[in-house]
Structure formats: C-alpha cells, structure tokens
Amino acid sequence: MKTLTQRLLGPVTLVLLGLTFGFGLWVTPPDKVQGDLVRLLYVHPAIAWVALYVSFGTATVASALYLWRRTRSLVVDRIAYCAVEVSTVFIALTLITGSIWGRPTWGVWWAWDARLTSTAILGVLALGYLALRRANDDPSLRARRGAVFVILSAINVPIIHFSVLWWKTLHQGATVFTDNRTLKVHGTMAWTLLMSFLGFTLSFFWLLRARYRLEVATESRCAATLDDALAARRSEGAL
C-alpha cells in the first residue's frame, strides 16, 4: 500500500521539473553577460548537487550504516547500490551539461580543470563500484566490499567541492551564494533555480525508490529461479 508521500513523489517531481524547464526557457530573462547560455545553468548546478552530494551522500551514509554492525542489513546495502547507480547517471549528466556550456564559453568541450577532472574521476569510481558489485556473487562479501569502496571513494567529494578554492580553476566558484551567505541570484532567476534544485533532488528519491523496488524484485526472481532449479533437480533424483 502506497503512502500519500509515495503517491505524490512522482507527480510533484514532474511538475517541478516541468516548471523549471518552462521558467528556464521562456520566463527568465537572458543574462547580461552570457545571454541565453545562462538557461543551461538552471539545470547544471542542480544536477551536480544531486550527483555529488545527495546521491553519493546517500550511498556513503548507507555504506557507513552497513559497516556498523548494529545497522548492518541488506536493505542499507541495496540503498547504497541503487544510490550509486543513480549517481552514475547524474554524474554523466553533470559532465555532459557542463561540457555543452563549456564549448561556447571556454571554446572547448573539455578543459583540464580541477573540478572537471575530479568529477570525472568520481564518475569512473562509480563505474568501478558497479564493476565490483558484478564481480562478487556472495551477497555478504559483495556488500562489505562495496561499502568499503564507497567510503574510500567519498574522499573525492570534498576534493571536488573545494577544488575551485584550492586551485586556480576555469570553473567558477559558488554560484548561488556570496561569501557572506547572501543570494547572488534574484527574482525569477532565483525561483527557477530553487525549483530546479527541489525538482532534481526529488527526482533522485523517485528514481532511487523505483530502482530499489526493481532490485528487490530481481533478487526475489533470482531466489525463485534457484528454488525452481533445486526442486527440478530433486524431482529428477526421485525418478
């Protein structure tokens, strides 16, 4: 039985994303410096926020919970796995949208910039995690190794975050707030950005929930197939 929150998650996400695209494309004005190119910035920072902090953060917390004996369960392992899988998609989208913005702004699709490179490394680490999961059949071993790998990979997230401060980068620093925690963006631009952050964050939880259910169904199917195979083998022996 679905709760009201579960029922509303999908539609609210779609409405927020629809409003983001509508406002971003038609309502907000072009930027004084960037012109219409600024419209891409209504999606790119929000996607990056989900990729780096929301989804990888969820995976890290779930992995830490798995490694702590009191909270160790296959539920948190599944959450970590599904969160990394969704994170991989968002990291790819972050790099793609950033690249599309970078071509007209910087003149190149890819720059050897600290933030870009460290984000790409996180993407490869996420792919490595998925490879690691597929390399082990034992669920307990797979979960333990996966959890340790996520904790190790999470070291990269603060490096990505502070890369624009630690090194001289092409990538700009904080987009939304100034150093004094006041807003840099105002009016419809600010509202569109807020809707974008909310919409993409909710889309993560929606995707995570769907992927989790799929994983549970896959595991049940595998267990049922194994049971059927065992039953068939026993019946062969009885003949």
Place this chain on the structure above:
Amino acid sequence: MIRTALLVAAKDLRIELRSRVLLWQVVPFGVMALLLSGLALGPTHAGHSSAGPGLFYLVMLFVALLMINRSQSLESRPGTKASIATLGLDPAGIFLGKSLALALELWVTGVVLLAGAVLVLHTALAGALTALPSIAIGLAAMACAGTLYGALSTGGDGAATLLPVLALPAFAPLLIAGERSFSAALHGGALWEWWVILVVALVAYLAVGVLLYGVLEES
C-alpha cells in the same frame, strides 16, 4: 598490532627475496615502460626534463598495480585465509604489514626508475634528490591505498582486470600531487601544498585501512 605488522611484512619480503619477482619481472617492466614512454613522446619532448616527473609517476602507477596484484596473490593461495583466521592475527596489523612490505618494494623500484629518469629523460639529479622525500610519501600512500584496493578486488571474477578500474582513479590525486611536488623540486615553486595532499592521503588511507581492513577479511 605492530608485532603482527612486522611479522606479515617480514613474511612478504622473505617471499619476495626468494622468488625475486621484483628483480626479474617488475623492475624490468618499469624500465621498459619508462623507455617506451620516452619513445611515445618523441626525442624532442622526452629529452626535456619537464616530462620526467609525470612519466616517472605514471610508470610507478603501472608498476604499483603489478606489485599489488602480486602482494594480494600471496594471501589468496588455498588455505591462507583459514590459517590467518586460526592464528587470530589482528587485521589492522595485517594491513599495516602488507602496506609496509609493498611500500619498501615500491621505494626500491622508485629509486631504480628515478635513476632511469635522470639518465634517459635528463631529469636533474639535484632536483630528483630534493624530490625523494615527497616521492617516498607518495609511494607509501600508494602502498596503503593499493593494499586496500587489492583486498577489495581479490577473489572475484576478473580480479586482475578489476584492480586497475578500482585503483587508478583513486591514485589520480597521488599522481597529480606527486608530479607537482617533483616538478616544484626541479624547477622551483610552492612545494608545501602538494606535500599536504600527499601526507593527508597517506594518513587517510592508513586510517581507513586500519579501521576497515578487518571488514574485508571477514568470512
């Protein structure tokens, strides 16, 4: 923990001394990789000392992968895990011992390849000697990280191909910081910020290894 670490390190080094895999396989591979990197760059660029630090660290990464695989293969022989479980050795000690042995092997290979870089890539000897402490820290961090990633990838399907996928992205900060500190030692510039990254990476991998290696060894 320290006693276990010394025992494990001595065991790994003794095996290495007897088998001489490092001497007859790993070091020649490293030298060959250094020469091939020079050939790939061409005589104009390879003879320029600015290429030295990057090529040195890149070759060390590939050499490290071979040595990590070798180090983990010693633990995955039939009956080894059961013997360790029976002995009740501290997993943190095992991690430290394997990392120490790997670090010593990497340092030896590093010195040989550094000499190769001075000879073949015209890296200045004085600069290379100045960079030695940062190289030692970088390779120690690589050994700790490698021991962890080796334990993560061992035993599963395609363990040998899985290790580079897992370890190389994690080695990237070490490659960058190591190369920058080496270049700074050669040509001047700010050294400390790259040293900080190398030291932080070493401490982080040591801490994670001591805390979590036991989880990987659980049966």
